Amino acid sequence: MALPKLTYFDAPVSRGEECRLALHIAGVEFEDVRILQSDWSKLKPQTPFGSLPTFEVPGQPLLAQSNAILVLIGRRHGLHPKDDFEAARHEAMMAHVEDLRSVVGPTIRIKDEAEKKAARDALVATFLPTWAANAEKHIGDGPFFGGPTLHVVDLKLHMAVRWFTGGKVDHIPATIFSGFPKLMRVHDAVRDDARVQSWYAKR
Ligand SMILES: N[C@@H](CCC(=O)N[C@@H](CS)C(=O)NCC(=O)O)C(=O)O
Numbered sequence: 001m002a003l004p005k006l007t008y009f010d011a012p013v014s015r016g017e018e019c020r021l022a023l024h025i026a027g028v029e030f031e032d033v034r035i036l037q038s039d040w041s042k043l044k045p046q047t048p049f050g051s052l053p054t055f056e057v058p059g060q061p062l063l064a065q066s067n068a069i070l071v072l073i074g075r076r077h078g079l080h081p082k083d084d085f086e087a088a089r090h091e092a093m094m095a096h097v098e099d100l101r102s103v104v105g106p107t108i109r110i111k112d113e114a115e116k117k118a119a120r121d122a123l124v125a126t127f128l129p130t131w132a133a134n135a136e137k138h139i140g141d142g143p144f145f146g147g148p149t150l151h152v153v154d155l156k157l158h159m160a161v162r163w164f165t166g167g168k169v170d171h172i173p174a175t176i177f178s179g180f181p182k183l184m185r186v187h188d189a190v191r192d193d194a195r196v197q198s199w200y201a202k203r
Contacts, residue, residue: 013159014101025196027077079152097157124173136183142182161177
């Protein structure tokens with residue numbers, strides 16, 4: 001029988017990795033398709049919105065948009081709240097992560113190093129702390145966003161924080177979010193989850 005297929009770039013990062021983690025935690029066997037940058041221009045027009053990740057469920061049209069993919073997986077496998085208002089609260093935080101990516105992401109494409117530094121210095125001064133303070137306001141007693149149980153929103157928050165804690169984003173300190181204990185606690189709780197660790201043990 002055909003397996004569901006998750007397609008993303010060949011890197012353990014961002015929108016693709018959070019969907020892979022969700023599928024792994026859900027116990028879904030899936031085809032983990034990793035494409036090379038050099039093959040992307042050929043594939044791009046065949047995707048619903050010209051972007052990755054995409055998720056293909058046998059018998060259904062190709063799905064895109066990381067939040068839609070995560071919510072689908074979450075709803076089907078107990079990783080998204082059943083209560084509709086709590087679900088909407090989780091989806092609002094997932095949109096907040098997409099807002100972060102849509103602001104920081106374009107700085108990756110700045111070629112001029114001085115211009116890139118200026119853009120990122122500005123993010124460090126204002127946007128990133130404001131983003132984190134707004135996220136922090138909506139996180140409860142933890143360890144996860146909605147309490148004691150991991151949901152897809154936690155994977156998304158984890159990937160967003162992990163982007164910076166590795167210290168590999170030039171001009172943005174790895175400690176950028178360390179003054180936000182609730183956000184860091186979500187990051188750490190996902191990192192330490194046995195199912196997440198088992199995903200990385202295979203790699
Ligand atoms: N809102 C979309 C954004 C998708 C997106 O921009 N994906 C990036 C990779 S993380 C991409 O496909 N970049 C290549 C391109 O836009 O050509 C989502 O959440 O899936």
